[in-house]
Amino acid sequence: ARVIGPDGKVRIVDEENEPDLLWALRGAGAASFGIASEYTLALKPVAKMLTARLSFIQPATATARIVTGWQEAMSQSDPRISGHLYLMHNRDDTLLTVIYLASVAPDEVTVPVARRISSLAPLFTQPILRVGTPAGIAQMLSSPDQFPQGWLKYTSDFLRSPLPASVSEALCEAIVAGGGDLSVAMEPADGEIRRAARPGAFAHRDAAFLMQHQLRLPPGTTPDGERIAPLRGMEAIVAPHTTGGKYMNYPDRDLEDYADRYWGDSLPRLRTVKRRVDRYGVFAPPQGVPL
Numbered sequence: 001a002r003v004i005g006p007d008g009k010v011r012i013v014d015e016e017n018e019p020d021l022l023w024a025l026r027g028a029g030a031a032s033f034g035i036a037s038e039y040t041l042a043l044k045p046v047a048k049m050l051t052a053r054l055s056f057i058q059p060a061t062a063t064a065r066i067v068t069g070w071q072e073a074m075s076q077s078d079p080r081i082s083g084h085l086y087l088m089h090n091r092d093d094t095l096l097t098v099i100y101l102a103s104v105a106p107d108e109v110t111v112p113v114a115r116r117i118s119s120l121a122p123l124f125t126q127p128i129l130r131v132g133t134p135a136g137i138a139q140m141l142s143s144p145d146q147f148p149q150g151w152l153k154y155t156s157d158f159l160r161s162p163l164p165a166s167v168s169e170a171l172c173e174a175i176v177a178g179g180g181d182l183s184v185a186m187e188p189a190d191g192e193i194r195r196a197a198r199p200g201a202f203a204h205r206d207a208a209f210l211m212q213h214q215l216r217l218p219p220g221t222t223p224d225g226e227r228i229a230p231l232r233g234m235e236a237i238v239a240p241h242t243t244g245g246k247y248m249n250y251p252d253r254d255l256e257d258y259a260d261r262y263w264g265d266s267l268p269r270l271r272t273v274k275r276r277v278d279r280y281g282v283f284a285p286p287q288g289v290p291l
Contacts, residue, residue, distance in 0.1 A: 006282035026200020071162035158207035203264035
């Protein structure tokens with residue numbers, strides 16, 4: 001990477017030059033240390049990718065079984081298979097569940113996982129399957145009309161393991177009670193994330209899943225305590241099953257202990273790097289690495 005420091009000088013950041021700063025960028029970003037003008041990424045060639053999109057509309061109890069089954073399937077599947085699950089209120093007492101799968105594993109490895117998930121409940125629509133290059137199928141993965149629009153207040157949790165069925169059901173009931181304003185997104189947090197050859201400051205490699213809690217607010221609304229109470233209610237439901245960590249890319253401005261939650265055991269070393277490269281705190285973004 002190339003990082004412009006507080007003195008205006010360009011730092012070449014790699015394994016030989018500035019290895020501590022490189023470690024910090026991998027997990028804490030550049031905003032607390034300077035302006036990143038260039039990144040060099042190590043890419044892996046992918047000739048073919050198989051993707052699937054599955055949709056369900058079910059009451060809370062049946063939706064909870066889908067959530068549980070999806071978590072179990074992803075926990076037991078090949079790490080080359082990734083996936084996202086979205087939960088949102090549909091109408092009355094039903095929820096819409098949209099599940100995406102993306103895999104670079106062979107078809108004979110991926111297809112049984114897709115079939116297992118599709119058998120969790122009757123599908124609302126026919127599965128959408130695509131085989132091609134990542135660039136060729138990117139459009140299929142983008143369907144913003146299905147997801148909450150408007151202003152979103154959100155927070156995150158890292159789960160230690162799949163949620164018990166009773167907790168998934170309580171979460172689904174909370175979303176129904178929210179009347180369309182609450183939604184949840186989940187994704188596996190293991191695979192390549194856990195097995196990174198050169199780990200950086202990202203402190204959540206022991207988590208099983210990352211969860212984003214979302215609350216839709218009318219434009220211009222102040223996200224004060226009363227208005228975001230339903231969001232905090234969803235957090236409370238899953239709290240006993242989390243690592244206590246939060247994801248910095250889903251920032252929650254209400255976190256008083258944000259640094260510990262975002263960076264955990266990496267925080268002391270991050271502060272050391274911060275004091276070395278920006279000792280006067282020139283770069284001080286909201287919820288940045290403290291001096």
